Amino acid sequence: MSWRRTLSKVRFLLWRRPDDLAEEIRTHLAMEEAENVADGMRLEEARDQARRRFGNVTSTEERSRDMWTWTVLETLRMDIAYGLRQLRRNPGFAAVAVLTLALGIGANTAIFSVVNAVLLQPLPFSDPDRLVEARETEEAPGTYPVNPADYLDWQAQNRTFEATTVFSWTGNRNMAGPNEPAAAAVTEVQANFFKLLGIAPTAGRSFAKGEDVAGRNRIALLSYGFWQQHFGGKTGAIGKTVELDAERYTVIGVMPPSFHFPSTTDVWVPFDMNGKNFKTRGNHGYNVIGKMKRGVTLEQARQDLLGISLRLEKQFPDANSKVHAVLFPLKDRWWAERGSGCWCCSALWRWCF
Amino acid sequence: MDDRVDLIYGALDVLILRTLQWGPAHGHGIAKSIERMSEDALKVEHGSLYPALQRLLQEGWITAAWGISDNNQRAKYYRLTAAGRRKLTAETSRWDRFVRAVTGVLRPAEIEEGG
Numbered sequence: 001m002s003w004r005r006t007l008s009k010v011r012f013l014l015w016r017r018p019d020d021l022a023e024e025i026r027t028h029l030a031m032e033e034a035e036n037v038a039d040g041m042r043l044e045e046a047r048d049q050a051r052r053r054f055g056n057v058t059s060t061e062e063r064s065r066d067m068w069t070w071t072v073l074e075t076l077r078m079d080i081a082y083g084l085r086q087l088r089r090n091p092g093f094a095a096v097a098v099l100t101l102a103l104g105i106g107a108n109t110a111i112f113s114v115v116n117a118v119l120l121q122p123l124p125f126s127d128p129d130r131l132v133e134a135r136e137t138e139e140a141p142g143t144y145p146v147n148p149a150d151y152l153d154w155q156a157q158n159r160t161f162e163a164t165t166v167f168s169w170t171g172n173r174n175m176a177g178p179n180e181p182a183a184a185a186v187t188e189v190q191a192n193f194f195k196l197l198g199i200a201p202t203a204g205r206s207f208a209k210g211e212d213v214a215g216r217n218r219i220a221l222l223s224y225g226f227w228q229q230h231f232g233g234k235t236g237a238i239g240k241t242v243e244l245d246a247e248r249y250t251v252i253g254v255m256p257p258s259f260h261f262p263s264t265t266d267v268w269v270p271f272d273m274n275g276k277n278f279k280t281r282g283n284h285g286y287n288v289i290g291k292m293k294r295g296v297t298l299e300q301a302r303q304d305l306l307g308i309s310l311r312l313e314k315q316f317p318d319a320n321s322k323v324h325a326v327l328f329p330l331k332d333r334w335w336a337e338r339g340s341g342c343w344c345c346s347a348l349w350r351w352c353f
Numbered sequence: 354m355d356d357r358v359d360l361i362y363g364a365l366d367v368l369i370l371r372t373l374q375w376g377p378a379h380g381h382g383i384a385k386s387i388e389r390m391s392e393d394a395l396k397v398e399h400g401s402l403y404p405a406l407q408r409l410l411q412e413g414w415i416t417a418a419w420g421i422s423d424n425n426q427r428a429k430y431y432r433l434t435a436a437g438r439r440k441l442t443a444e445t446s447r448w449d450r451f452v453r454a455v456t457g458v459l460r461p462a463e464i465e466e467g468g
Contacts, residue, residue, distance in 0.1 A: 025403065027426055027428050
């Protein structure tokens with residue numbers, strides 16, 4: 001349909017007089033009737049003849065209107081007009097209706113934004129499909145976080161991962177710095193943590209290789225929110241010294257606003273990968289993420305780590321009895337972690353899965 | 354006996370446009386003109402004119418405005434637009450070709466039958 005025809009239809013809908021056509025047909029019949037009378041017919045005969053020649057009046061009207069086949073729109077127009085009349089007649093009801101709609105739309109938008117961010121978007125990391133979380137079994141049922149000494153063996157001996165990284169649980173430390181004291185949620189990470197996730201800092205630099213050993217690891221990266229809140233968002237924050245539980249760290253960078261992993265972290269600092277913790281077997285307390293090599297399946301990666309686990313089990317029968325590696329796609333953990341932060345999402349999550 | 358013929362679909366549009374070529378006319382006038390021009394050979398139900406007029410209005414080939422008829426009646430007058438005039442020319446030549454083609458096909462049959 002050409003736009004000119006659309007325009008003429010719109011104009012017709014907006015401006016037409018509904019009795020136009022009926023009047024036109026009445027005139028037509030009257031003219032024919034008058035002509036018939038002039039031809040010498042009796043009035044009644046003339047009227048019948050006129051009607052016969054014309055055909056069915058109602059169906060003509062209908063077919064003429066249907067030419068502007070917008071019956072649906074027409075109905076809609078009448079519905080809207082009726083609705084508006086009702087609303088004008090009852091402003092209190094109108095206000096409640098509008099408010100209800102506004103709240104409904106608002107709530108839906110809010111929930112959708114959260115669900116979209118939390119559940120629907122893929123992991124905000126590079127190559128999310130190749131990212132897996134590793135855990136370990138125990139003699140007791142269930143799976144547990146990873147033993148750091150086991151992790152170092154996995155890292156050294158695996159053949160299916162492009163890279164692996166390890167990070168601690170997030171814990172609060174007291175921060176004293178250039179500004180007022182504050183509580184900071186700190187996560188310790190291996191130096192390659194951000195590189196593996198494919199995230200670069202928005203200001204400053206990330207941890208470099210070899211900075212996760214004692215003597216070099218007193219450096220810190222800030223979350224964007226924490227930087228805004230406690231350092232006024234000033235780039236001057238980089239290079240400043242902060243004290244975390246009385247240990248001095250130099251701020252080297254700020255992460256992007258969209259980066260929240262693990263979710264509540266304010267400050268990331270490197271591990272001491274040569275520390276005592278990384279030499280003790282039998283405990284489980286570290287989170288491990290692996291990036292599988294391209295083309296490697298989850299099952300192949302699992303078999304690879306399991307092989308190492310079985311060797312370790314033989315080597316350390318006491319500490320590593322029944323301690324076997326298990327793998328999960330990282331997005332499962334991501335959902336669980338983010339989902340628990342928001343009741344509506346976890347409710348939805350439970351309902352969906 | 355009624356030996357009038359029914360209109361082929363689409364022919365009515367052309368007939369209306371043709372009628373309006375001589376100037377604006379109302380629905381009844383158009384009906385009468387067609388009857389007169391075809392010497393009553395064409396069976397035009399007057400009612401069928403109105404959907405056709407709406408169709409032509411939509412296409413922008415005619416416009417409509419209320420006016421006063423010869424015997425002082427309020428009536429809606431239809432007028433050919435420039436686009437309508439072009440359409441009429443195109444349709445007329447198309448119609449000629451159609452008639453010639455159909456006639457060409459039908460004539461040999463006549464001869465065979467006759468021979």
